[in-house]
Amino acid sequence: MKSPKSSATDAKTTKRDQPPGPVCPLQNAAANNIRQVIDDQGKLTGDLPEPDIAPEKLLHMYETMVMVRAIDDRGWILQRSGRIEFWIPHCGLEAVHNGATLAYEDDDWIVMGYRHPGVMLLRGVPLVQLFAQFFGRDGDPFKGRRLPTLMGDRRYNIVPTTTQVGSYLPHTCGMAMAAKIKGDATNFMVMFGDGSSSRGEFHSALNFAGVHKPPVVFICENNGWAISTPQSTQTASATYAEKGDAYGVRNLVVDGNDALAVYSVVKEARDMGHDEGATLIEAVTYRMGYHTSSDNPDLYREQADVDVWVPWDPLTRLRKYLERRKLWNKKKEDALWTRCKAEISAAIKAAEAMDFPTPATMFDDTYEEQTWLLQEQKAHLLADIAELERREGQK
Amino acid sequence: MKSPKSSATDAKTTKRDQPPGPVCPLQNAAANNIRQVIDDQGKLTGDLPEPDIAPEKLLHMYETMVMVRAIDDRGWILQRSGRIEFWIPHCGLEAVHNGATLAYEDDDWIVMGYRHPGVMLLRGVPLVQLFAQFFGRDGDPFKGRRLPTLMGDRRYNIVPTTTQVGSYLPHTCGMAMAAKIKGDATNFMVMFGDGSSSRGEFHSALNFAGVHKPPVVFICENNGWAISTPQSTQTASATYAEKGDAYGVRNLVVDGNDALAVYSVVKEARDMGHDEGATLIEAVTYRMGYHTSSDNPDLYREQADVDVWVPWDPLTRLRKYLERRKLWNKKKEDALWTRCKAEISAAIKAAEAMDFPTPATMFDDTYEEQTWLLQEQKAHLLADIAELERREGQK
Amino acid sequence: MNKVMNKAAATAANETTVLEAIKAGMSDAMDADPDVILMGEDVGLAGGIFRTSTGLHQRFGSRRVIDTPLDEKGIVAHAVGMAMYGLKPIVEIQFSGFIHDAFEHIMFCAARYRWASGGQYSCPMVIRVPSFGGIKGGFWHSQSVEAYFVHHGGVKMLCPSTPEDAYRMMLAAVQDPDPVLLIEPVPLYRSLSASFERDGKPAEIGKARIVRPGNDVTIITYGPVLYEAIKAADELALTTGIETEVIDLRSLIPYDIETILKSVKRTGRVIIVHEAPLSMGLGAEFATVVQEKAFGYLHAPVQRVAAPDVPYHFSIGDDYYRPNAGLIQLAIERIMSFEF
Amino acid sequence: MNKVMNKAAATAANETTVLEAIKAGMSDAMDADPDVILMGEDVGLAGGIFRTSTGLHQRFGSRRVIDTPLDEKGIVAHAVGMAMYGLKPIVEIQFSGFIHDAFEHIMFCAARYRWASGGQYSCPMVIRVPSFGGIKGGFWHSQSVEAYFVHHGGVKMLCPSTPEDAYRMMLAAVQDPDPVLLIEPVPLYRSLSASFERDGKPAEIGKARIVRPGNDVTIITYGPVLYEAIKAADELALTTGIETEVIDLRSLIPYDIETILKSVKRTGRVIIVHEAPLSMGLGAEFATVVQEKAFGYLHAPVQRVAAPDVPYHFSIGDDYYRPNAGLIQLAIERIMSFEF
Numbered sequence A, B: 001m002k003s004p005k006s007s008a009t010d011a012k013t014t015k016r017d018q019p020p021g022p023v024c025p026l027q028n029a030a031a032n033n034i035r036q037v038i039d040d041q042g043k044l045t046g047d048l049p050e051p052d053i054a055p056e057k058l059l060h061m062y063e064t065m066v067m068v069r070a071i072d073d074r075g076w077i078l079q080r081s082g083r084i085e086f087w088i089p090h091c092g093l094e095a096v097h098n099g100a101t102l103a104y105e106d107d108d109w110i111v112m113g114y115r116h117p118g119v120m121l122l123r124g125v126p127l128v129q130l131f132a133q134f135f136g137r138d139g140d141p142f143k144g145r146r147l148p149t150l151m152g153d154r155r156y157n158i159v160p161t162t163t164q165v166g167s168y169l170p171h172t173c174g175m176a177m178a179a180k181i182k183g184d185a186t187n188f189m190v191m192f193g194d195g196s197s198s199r200g201e202f203h204s205a206l207n208f209a210g211v212h213k214p215p216v217v218f219i220c221e222n223n224g225w226a227i228s229t230p231q232s233t234q235t236a237s238a239t240y241a242e243k244g245d246a247y248g249v250r251n252l253v254v255d256g257n258d259a260l261a262v263y264s265v266v267k268e269a270r271d272m273g274h275d276e277g278a279t280l281i282e283a284v285t286y287r288m289g290y291h292t293s294s295d296n297p298d299l300y301r302e303q304a305d306v307d308v309w310v311p312w313d314p315l316t317r318l319r320k321y322l323e324r325r326k327l328w329n330k331k332k333e334d335a336l337w338t339r340c341k342a343e344i345s346a347a348i349k350a351a352e353a354m355d356f357p358t359p360a361t362m363f364d365d366t367y368e369e370q371t372w373l374l375q376e377q378k379a380h381l382l383a384d385i386a387e388l389e390r391r392e393g394q395k
Numbered sequence C, D: 001m002n003k004v005m006n007k008a009a010a011t012a013a014n015e016t017t018v019l020e021a022i023k024a025g026m027s028d029a030m031d032a033d034p035d036v037i038l039m040g041e042d043v044g045l046a047g048g049i050f051r052t053s054t055g056l057h058q059r060f061g062s063r064r065v066i067d068t069p070l071d072e073k074g075i076v077a078h079a080v081g082m083a084m085y086g087l088k089p090i091v092e093i094q095f096s097g098f099i100h101d102a103f104e105h106i107m108f109c110a111a112r113y114r115w116a117s118g119g120q121y122s123c124p125m126v127i128r129v130p131s132f133g134g135i136k137g138g139f140w141h142s143q144s145v146e147a148y149f150v151h152h153g154g155v156k157m158l159c160p161s162t163p164e165d166a167y168r169m170m171l172a173a174v175q176d177p178d179p180v181l182l183i184e185p186v187p188l189y190r191s192l193s194a195s196f197e198r199d200g201k202p203a204e205i206g207k208a209r210i211v212r213p214g215n216d217v218t219i220i221t222y223g224p225v226l227y228e229a230i231k232a233a234d235e236l237a238l239t240t241g242i243e244t245e246v247i248d249l250r251s252l253i254p255y256d257i258e259t260i261l262k263s264v265k266r267t268g269r270v271i272i273v274h275e276a277p278l279s280m281g282l283g284a285e286f287a288t289v290v291q292e293k294a295f296g297y298l299h300a301p302v303q304r305v306a307a308p309d310v311p312y313h314f315s316i317g318d319d320y321y322r323p324n325a326g327l328i329q330l331a332i333e334r335i336m337s338f339e340f
């Protein structure tokens, strides 16, 4: 796993809350009460039992995780070269969303943030659709209206983030309450960041969840940072998981770089949801990359903090585990990367060939039926645009 | 303590979450981890040590608690007879706010809700000012602008509630942060109800408090109800206090009908605030009366639920304790009640003789300096009113 | 504040109060569609603090009539999710003054999910907003909040001022595919009653009603202050012969531009009356549109009669804050005597 | 979104960008008064996501430059308390689109404490609201939210569109005894620079500026779209000789009614331009007041050029959502050829 270049040269005297020397918390998982299946070498730790996942399913997850990593590599380049406007990296975070998604059935609903392309891929969304979204083109079911990486698709039961971080937590809880009221067997999962736990919406959702016991799993992807804000500035609680106690909501901490552990605890929480209600899972992981393409982590963190996480790369660990099980080898690995890159190149080409949405489409979907006012505004704007284009043509 | 009449005749089949037979939680305080100084007979329980309060101070608190009770009795009658518009009862809740106020110095800031007239009286606000507020008259420093019982006075370092329950929690925390930033020794206390803990503002305030460690004590007056909503509908946590854990905020539960216990734990929390930061204290008490004069508790609670609290009346318990210490007797008690009633009657008379604010005053205090727009609106309205009065006079 | 909340309605046998009509609307909607639920603070056993839902909990059970924690943001936000999944939640905000915590979820979640998802998701839900002054409620319990919800599309907004409208607008709001704010006239809850047929027919969204015809001036208004406008118009007709047309807008988003313009083009004089503060009240938008679309017909500038830009005063607000018939009359007289 | 955030300013030696001017304003205010503090998400070491506070943490320490939890409501609400106690907090909302969670605390706490306490308490504070589109930000990162804060008194609102104004308005906002919203023009942060004297003198609140004089039409505007208006005016003057007066409003609450009316009475034609959606944008209020106070002077109805009532489109919003010089030109042409 590449970690972004960062100069640790200039002394940052005001740097906050640095532990004496950076240690990856996953290293002392047992002591930290972080649930694990495999260690950094892909060996079973004996904490959680090895989950029983069909080999082809397991391999599909791994391949998706690699594809997700490859997408991030390319996304960053596309952004830096000006071909897409904005990029939100997800490098190092592949285990959480892929492991969790695997624990759900396709009928279940997933509400996701902005670092979770694997959810789309595991549900079978075509790669080109993702790139259409990144490029804001017609192939995006959301019609190019949203920032790159803010994806979802109702046809696959995937709900996109609201963009205001955390605001979709009570929405998800409400969906799960609705399923329970309707008598549906649907299960729900929602992913959010450590920073998002500070918003009132976290409070609302967990509180309603405690009282109403809907079938929802709240997954807090604790990647160490909310932009430049570390945990010590975000909250004084020792873990994010234990906040669940304040609401009578079952909770636990899992190794967020261990896809098998994530799968296991999420699966259990999902399966008990209709009987026992919600679970809050804190997945401990690390944002290896920039917050977004607009960020500069050099301003607020040391390279050493990042480096300790490199040996705990979720891809490496899962690959080693698969190799131990003889399900994987170097040849397959190389072929996979080659295929991913090629598919990405093809998807980019197809997506960039698509049209941008037209101004007229801006007015759609405000209401199911357009009001007279919007019809009037639309007619007015389109006429003006046409006139300006006519004049432009005359020059 | 009178409890409101309530017919327990008609079967309420859908009644929620009734324990098998109502028991007052204060009866098993130790088992419930509720800190106490005295029992229902005013005897020391041996849990918390007897606080060291000068006798005259102690008696002043008791007398204030009786005055507060007498105010509630009269407020209710005034409302029912149409002389004031609205009344929020505080009968049974005297120990929390009086005990807590006693733990603070006059320089400290108190932010209060709407059931806490003792705060005003203990700080020395004249009784007539309270009634001027209830009647919405000129003698109210808030110029008749607020609902009866929504009091405060900056001259006494008392901040009124915002009316949206809980919204003033982060305000208080911000004040305490400000004092710390300015290097002031001021301490802060804020009171709010069990229901208010569900609002996002509780989350914001406790979270900031955990991180920034300001000198503030959050007192959750758990009176069993938020209008018709019992604890089981409000939250699934076992206590309100333990919610503090989610924010790394020290917390405990106290017998809210034991003024001495309230004093003790609040005093300790106050005194450690500048070093250790915030404390969240849940004071377990009971709303003996209606939520407000607009309420009808018969719709949602049984008289039996109320009755178990009668032996735990905070006034009775403190009186028995004082009698044990030979600081009080029946003669003094009778004289006190006579005095309170007479003072209240006099205050009512004086307050009702005051004028109502004039329409012109509506426009004051929107900004420090009135904008041209408000000047214009004011001139316009006053001219119109004058014209209408002129015409009325001609009839 | 007590009076309005507890006052027994002096209702003729076949008449229904606004409050009963709202309840009838909810009850009929819940009977017709099992996906309709009611949610809010104290809406269950207590029947809501105004008693608009008395009996619904007993009829539909706690699965469909849900008492919530004290958390307006949470209530609306959970309803948004419920609506996205397929329920049709009716949520009650206890008083309009407490809606602001849910502002983001109304205007930027409920109102936008359809657009932001390219039409995939939608939030059909009803937000009940007990509004307006006249109940000695002070500045939190007497708010007129409707102006905050108009700045961009995505929500609809209805404001009934008769029992029949209360009933039919509730039905219309529940059936609408988009989120609808129902601005409920608290001061009329128990003071106004009328008979109508409880036939399950929804109101037509977007249609105003001419309550009092007239050829001299047009008053555009909505909510309880409508009755002050009628009173002013009637009195003035008697004393001066000025005939004021009074339009009850009813539907605030979308509003009935045709009815407005037809009237304006006839009278050439327009006064917009609302209880909300003057600046950026709905009157600003209506005045602007009217002068834009009927400039040549106007004999005088469009006028507004509204509350001043200050909070609602507890002690004297009911008397001096809201527009009343007297103030409206003066405005009519002024616009009739306007000269360039 | 990246471009604006990272783009290096091509600034002449003695020139200051809008971003640097904002920082200079904060820095000078903090130097002058120890009670001034800065608070917000990532304002410390990171210097704010736009880098408007780079270096302030290093200069003033973490006691006065406070990184907060991710909680906009909490940020504003804590600042309200700080202000009541005696600090003068400057709070940064990371993007205008995230301000809505704090709506209650701005409009119903900060704006009302003075009134609700009979003048005893007040909330002198500055809320910085990075606003407007043109940065490929999509509908949350490109919002124009100013219209939500005008419906009643208690807050002031300033919108600088030059570096000098950014500097002086920051100083004025900090010194004002009431809460002030500073609507910051994100797209101008790095693209606009100018020289001015950093002399600690605050702007006068309530004063507009005639940026371009003219006798035929008056354009009232504010924020980055001002430059589109100027462009339209200049081009049209060249091609048609129509002389448009362009007024930069600068102070939105209170606004400079005198300057507006003086211009309007001279030109008789008014166009209000803003980036926010049309309905209930500030244009509604200004149009209404103008027709009210200058009815007899108007040769045509007051016009508005604004965004449509839909969210800001990520992919095509920068091109087709905001008013641009072309659209403004067409509006000028239309108002010039208006006939009754």
Ligand SMILES: Cc1ncc(C[n+]2csc(CCOP(=O)(O)OP(=O)(O)O)c2C)c(N)n1
Pocket: A115, A163, A164, A165, A192, A193, A194, A195, A196, A197, A223, A225, A226, A227, A287, A291, D041, D070, D072, D094, D098
């Ligand atoms: C309500 C809100 N405030 C601010 C932002 C700007 N913002 C975008 S991402 C982010 C940090 C989120 O941190 P976290 O929840 O930990 O998620 P992460 O980005 O680390 O995955 C912030 C502050 C936002 N999107 N929403």
Ligand SMILES: Cc1ncc(C[n+]2csc(CCOP(=O)(O)OP(=O)(O)O)c2C)c(N)n1
Pocket: B115, B163, B164, B165, B192, B193, B194, B195, B196, B197, B223, B225, B226, B227, B287, B291, C041, C070, C072, C094, C098
């Ligand atoms: C934000 C908000 N929502 C609703 C209300 C209406 N209301 C007034 S008091 C109350 C119950 C408050 O319960 P709690 O916090 O337990 O305090 P208590 O009244 O029991 O003292 C409610 C819902 C309000 N004032 N503020």
Ligand SMILES: [Mg+2]
Pocket: A193, A194, A195, A221, A222, A223, A224, A225, A226, A227
């Ligand atoms: Mg994070």
Ligand SMILES: [Mg+2]
Pocket: B193, B194, B195, B221, B222, B223, B224, B225, B226, B227
């Ligand atoms: Mg309570």
